[in-house]
Structure formats: structure tokens, C-alpha cells
Amino acid sequence: MTDFGYSINTSSRMNLDDFDKESFDKLAEMEPDVRKCMACGSCTASCTAGKFHETSLRSAILALQNGQEGKAIDFLKGCMLCGKCTMVCPRGINTRHLILSILKVYGTK
Amino acid sequence: MNNNILIVGGGPAGMEAAGMLQRLGYNTMLVERSSKLGGHLAAWDRLFPKGLQAKETLDRLTAGINGVKYFLDTDINSINILDDSFNVILSNGITILAKAVLIATGFDLFKAEKKEEYGYGIYDRVITNADLEAYYKTGKSDTIQNPKSIGFVHCVGSRDEKVGNLSCSKVCCATAVKQACEIKQRFPEAQVYSFYMDLRMFGRYYEDLYLEAQKKYGIRFIRGRVSEVSEKEDKSLLVKAEDTLSSKPIKVSVDLLVLMAGIRPAEAGKRVGRMLHLSNEEDGFFSTKDTIRDLQMSKIPGLFFAGTCTGPKTIPETLNDAKSAAMEIDEYIKQNFPDRK
Numbered sequence: 153m154t155d156f157g158y159s160i161n162t163s164s165r166m167n168l169d170d171f172d173k174e175s176f177d178k179l180a181e182m183e184p185d186v187r188k189c190m191a192c193g194s195c196t197a198s199c200t201a202g203k204f205h206e207t208s209l210r211s212a213i214l215a216l217q218n219g220q221e222g223k224a225i226d227f228l229k230g231c232m233l234c235g236k237c238t239m240v241c242p243r244g245i246n247t248r249h250l251i252l253s254i255l256k257v258y259g260t261k
Numbered sequence: 262m263n264n265n266i267l268i269v270g271g272g273p274a275g276m277e278a279a280g281m282l283q284r285l286g287y288n289t290m291l292v293e294r295s296s297k298l299g300g301h302l303a304a305w306d307r308l309f310p311k312g313l314q315a316k317e318t319l320d321r322l323t324a325g326i327n328g329v330k331y332f333l334d335t336d337i338n339s340i341n342i343l344d345d346s347f348n349v350i351l352s353n354g355i356t357i358l359a360k361a362v363l364i365a366t367g368f369d370l371f372k373a374e375k376k377e378e379y380g381y382g383i384y385d386r387v388i389t390n391a392d393l394e395a396y397y398k399t400g401k402s403d404t405i406q407n408p409k410s411i412g413f414v415h416c417v418g419s420r421d422e423k424v425g426n427l428s429c430s431k432v433c434c435a436t437a438v439k440q441a442c443e444i445k446q447r448f449p450e451a452q453v454y455s456f457y458m459d460l461r462m463f464g465r466y467y468e469d470l471y472l473e474a475q476k477k478y479g480i481r482f483i484r485g486r487v488s489e490v491s492e493k494e495d496k497s498l499l500v501k502a503e504d505t506l507s508s509k510p511i512k513v514s515v516d517l518l519v520l521m522a523g524i525r526p527a528e529a530g531k532r533v534g535r536m537l538h539l540s541n542e543e544d545g546f547f548s549t550k551d552t553i554r555d556l557q558m559s560k561i562p563g564l565f566f567a568g569t570c571t572g573p574k575t576i577p578e579t580l581n582d583a584k585s586a587a588m589e590i591d592e593y594i595k596q597n598f599p600d601r602k
Contacts, residue, residue: 168513187475191506
């Protein structure tokens with residue numbers, strides 16, 4: 153391709169039509185509380201791993217809802233399953249079980 | 262000596278106050294400009310938070326105004342403030358000398374076509390909360406044909422300086438969540454999106470409604486205001502917004518888009534307000550005597566307010582406001598006309 157000295161970036165716009173409903177329903181079957189998240193950010197704020205590596209359950213759930221499964225897994229890579237987020241979640245979500253369920257449904261290993 | 266009280270507006274506020282004042286022994290008259298009582302309530306199917314039939318509430322209000330004289334299809338032609346009463350001439354030629362007047366002129370829904378970027382009145386499948394409620398009530402609609410995906414847009418005409426309304430309409434959040442659950446009851450397979458800026462679930466049971474919408478119905482709440490809507494060849498709609506929680510623009514196709522039109526002061530009420538030279542606040546609703554205690558009082562002795570003519574209110578709030586207004590009127594008459602009976 154001719155080098156014009158500039159390039160075009162792909163759009164950062166997310167397309168919700170790409171949302172993988174089937175997998176998400178499967179996840180919700182394993183851990184129904186995934187639907188209860190109200191995006192308060194308590195989990196992210198209390199995360200011990202988050203200090204060193206961008207770790208956020210809230211962002212992971214959101215990424216799944218936005219059809220960005222790879223990104224969701226990235227948000228959970230640093231998780232050490234310490235369970236602090238379970239203690240702070242105001243909606244009483246079993247966050248550890250949720251994280252494990254996400255990895256089961258969307259993880260490659 | 263007469264003990265006439267005139268109520269302007271036959272919606273929930275006017276009806277509730279009329280019933281109470283009648284039971285308190287006043288000769289109560291109600292003026293309604295449309296051809297039936299009940300206001301917006303009469304056009305609604307079910308009420309948040311618990312899905313009670315609107316008709317049930319309306320029937321109770323109707324039973325409550327037993328004995329009240331009411332005039333339908335009637336406007337106020339003029340109101341003159343006399344020394345200790347009001348001389349009111351109605352469009353049907355009747356003149357009433359009233360000791361007190363209660364303004365219960367309510368609200369108009371924001372005209373959604375003013376938000377042109379959402380396409381109401383332009384695209385077939387863009388409807389309003391009132392249109393959806395009419396569908397729930399009648400089961401009939403040309404636009405709603407087994408939609409696979411549905412979007413709800415909060416704050417249409419609210420919190421929007423550009424359309425001249427800075428304030429929150431208060432009831433649309435709970436209405437949107439209620440309507441979203443109801444659409445899932447009808448179309449369980451549909452994907453439902455709710456575009457909000459803040460979810461203002463302030464009342465008793467509202468948070469439960471929100472939780473139910475998420476957990477039971479799987480409604481997808483997206484924090485971001487819809488910026489524009491366009492129609493595709495197949496008449497479905499492309500909705501653009503930002504998912505502000507991930508700071509990324511999003512797009513999504515929907516088969517039906519419901520605009521949550523907000524609450525604006527009724528034009529007919531403004532007309533009555535001008536006759537009485539009533540002042541209003543920047544939000545367009547009538548100014549009350551103060552903003553904490555005297556919410557049913559105007560600055561004119563003998564002239565009172567009830568319901569949404571002084572700002573957005575839920576139905577229970579409106580009914581409470583009407584009861585308070587009736588008590589205030591009773592107190593006012595007792596103080597100023599001790600020999601009234």
C-alpha cells in the first residue's frame with residue numbers, strides 16, 4: 153500500500169449488536185448475580201491486585217456487556233481471588249464465584 | 262353566606278382535594294377543560310412501583326368526589342380577585358363566587374419532537390412513554406410488532422438547558438424501569454437497553470424495582486445520554502451514545518425506541534396563571550409562598566395550589582399534596598370566615 157505519511161485508526165466505537173448473548177446467558181445461569189452489578193466501583197477500589205495491574209471486576213462485567221470479551225479477561229488477569237471485593241459489594245454479589253464463572257465461560261484455559 | 266370553593270383542573274390532585282373539601286362540608290365545584298376527569302392518570306395503564314392498575318386509583322378518586330359539582334369541557338374565561346372572594350366566569354356562561362380557588366392544573370408532557378435528533382414524529386418506530394402506555398392499555402399498536410431489541414431514553418426534555426428545562430422530571434426514571442420490565446413481560450426474548458444519566462430511584466420500593474429490572478428481566482442499563490438516532494432501510498433504528506462507564510462511544514440497533522418525555526407546566530395552567538398574575542420559578546412551575554412549609558399556598562390569600570402545577574410529583578405525592586391543600590383551605594376559611602355556616 154502506498155505510504156501517504158498518515159494512517160486511519162479503526163473506530164473506537166463499540167457495537168452492542170456484537171454482544172454475545174448466548175455466552176452471557178450461560179454466565180448468568182452459573183452466577184445470576186452478574187446482572188445485579190450497579191457499577192458502583194467498590195470492588196475496583198478495594199482490589200489488592202489493582203494497585204499493580206489494572207484489575208477491575210466492574211470493568212470486566214461492563215466489557216462483557218459491551219461485547220468485549222478479551223478485554224474483560226484482561227481486567228481479571230491480576231486477580232488473586234483474595235475476596236476483598238466480596239466483602240465490599242453492596243449488592244452482595246459472590247464476586248469470587250463470578251470471576252471464576254467468567255473465566256470458565258470466556259477464558260481460553 | 263356561600264361556602265363555595267372552586268377547583269381548577271380535574272386530574273388526580275383536583276379530584277382528591279375536591280372529595281376532601283366536599284366531605285369537610287364545602288360546596289365544591291370542579292372545572293375540567295377536557296371531556297373527562299382523571300388527567301394523565303386516565304391515559305395510563307399501570308403505576309410504579311408495584312404495577313397497580315391506574316384505573317383502580319382513578320375509580321377510587323371518582324368514588325371520592327361524590328356530591329362534587331363538576332363541569333367538563335369547560336375553560337376559565339376570567340377570574341377577578343375581589344375583597345374576600347373570587348369572581349370566576351366559566352366558558353359555559355356560569356359565574357361562580359368562590360371563597361377560595363385551588364389551582365390544580367397539572368402538567369403537559371414534554372413535546373418529544375422538539376428533540377429532533379431523536380426522531381420522534383420523523384421515524385416510525387420512535388415512540389414516547391405515553392404512546393407505550395397507550396399500547397399497554399389497549400394492546401394495539403401499529404409500531405410495536407414483536408421487537409427484538411428495544412431502547413429507552415431517559416431525560417427527554419429534562420435536565421436539558423437547550424430545550425429550556427434545567428430540572429429533573431422526577432417520575433420518568435421509575436416509569437422507564439417499570440415500562441422496561443413490562444415490555445420484557447410481553448417480549449421475553451427481546452434485548453432491552455435503558456440509556457440514563459443518573460438513575461433516580463428515590464422512592465420506597467423503587468430500588469427493588471431497579472434490582473428486579475436487572476436481575477429478573479436482564480435490562481441493560483447504559484450510563485450515557487443518546488446523542489442521535491437514525492433510521493435504517495428496514496425501519497430499525499441506529500442509536501448512538503457514549504457508555505460513560507467505559508468512556509467509549511457505542512452504537513446499537515433497536516426495533517423500537519421509547520422516549521421518556523418529561524413533565525412541563527401545563528399550557529392551560531399558565532393561561533389561568535396569567536389571569537391571576539401568578540409568578541413562576543425559572544422551571545416554569547408556579548411559585549409557592551415558601552419552599553418548605555407553605556407549598557400549597559400562593560402569595561394571594563385564598564388562592565391555593567395542588568399537584569404538579571408546582572413541580573413534578575408522583576401520584577402518591579400529588580394526592581398527599583391535594584390533601585394538604587384541602588386542609589389549608591379549610592383552615593383559611595375557618596380563620597377568615599368564622600360565621601360561614
